[in-house]
Amino acid sequence: MPKLTEKVALVTGGSRGIGAAIAKRLAADGANVAITYTKGVDAAVSVVKEIERAGRKAIAIQADAADADAVEAAVEKTVATFGRLDVLVNNAGTAVHKRFEETTLEEMDRLIGVNIRGVFVATQAALKHMKSGGRIISIGSAVGERALTPGLVPYSATKGAVKMFTQGLSREVASRGITVNNVQPGPIDTDANPAAGEWAIPQKAFTALDRYGHVDEVAALVAFVAGPESSYITGANLTVDGGMIA
Numbered sequence: 001m002p003k004l005t006e007k008v009a010l011v012t013g014g015s016r017g018i019g020a021a022i023a024k025r026l027a028a029d030g031a032n033v034a035i036t037y038t039k040g041v042d043a044a045v046s047v048v049k050e051i052e053r054a055g056r057k058a059i060a061i062q063a064d065a066a067d068a069d070a071v072e073a074a075v076e077k078t079v080a081t082f083g084r085l086d087v088l089v090n091n092a093g094t095a096v097h098k099r100f101e102e103t104t105l106e107e108m109d110r111l112i113g114v115n116i117r118g119v120f121v122a123t124q125a126a127l128k129h130m131k132s133g134g135r136i137i138s139i140g141s142a143v144g145e146r147a148l149t150p151g152l153v154p155y156s157a158t159k160g161a162v163k164m165f166t167q168g169l170s171r172e173v174a175s176r177g178i179t180v181n182n183v184q185p186g187p188i189d190t191d192a193n194p195a196a197g198e199w200a201i202p203q204k205a206f207t208a209l210d211r212y213g214h215v216d217e218v219a220a221l222v223a224f225v226a227g228p229e230s231s232y233i234t235g236a237n238l239t240v241d242g243g244m245i246a
């Protein structure tokens with residue numbers, strides 16, 4: 001029997017990139033899956049259809065991670081549709097690539113709203129429904145662990161916050177049998193960080209493996225953390241970065 005049979009997962013920002021790969025992988029492992037997105041309804045529908053073709057149930061919910069009401073409604077809709085919530089993957093994230101002194105207040109607010117506040121709100125809403133065996137998994141970043149280049153100061157700060165959020169919360173919910181972990185990708189080939197292009201050259205050079213990662217390589221780690229075999233892992237920052245911060 002697949003290891004996530006009868007489990008329900010919610011993946012924020014699950015219509016493209018890393019989130020879509022996670023949603024499909026958790027479904028392949030047996031879970032029914034809800035995803036959120038903001039603008040790209042076609043991409044979201046295509047992920048839902050792919051999961052349904054594979055024999056699982058899926059729904060897509062429009063919910064900007066910076067909109068607390070929408071995020072809470074997405075959690076409630078997931079539970080109303082599938083009857084439970086076992087795995088929350090806080091994947092929705094945004095990046096601003098420019099020097100700190102040029103970053104606008106609006107850009108900083110957006111980064112904080114999506115990458116930190118969105119994680120807080122989704123997790124609080126999900127914890128209302130989670131039972132023993134529950135999994136809170138956030139997608140942080142290798143640059144939340146170590147700053148390698150100029151140009152990502154507020155983004156790195158938000159991912160560093162996700163790291164401490166994970167560590168702190170793990171101590172509060174452990175007694176309920178819920179684990180909290182942070183998966184920190186290095187450079188992964190997505191629309192947000194394409195492997196082709198000028199900005200990709202230094203990122204690739206920082207990795208020990210001298211290549212970008214594939215979304216499925218992140219999804220594989222998330223699937224492990226979501227599954228029963230990770231029962232003794234909590235408060236951990238698990239890096240999947242081709243050796244970028246080695």
Ligand code: NDP
Nearest residue numbers: 013015016017018037038039040064065093188190192193
């Ligand atoms: P993409 O931009 O490729 O995909 C983002 C996904 O999230 C889309 O489904 C998008 O849907 C959705 N999304 C974007 N903003 C929001 C929002 N405010 N609320 C809800 N959904 C949203 O990103 P990646 O797959 O590259 O990144 C996913 C996560 O991984 C992020 O947290 C990112 O910081 C992190 N990460 C990525 C790395 C990389 O190299 N790619 C490295 C380290 C971490 P829609 O278009 O409809 O909004």
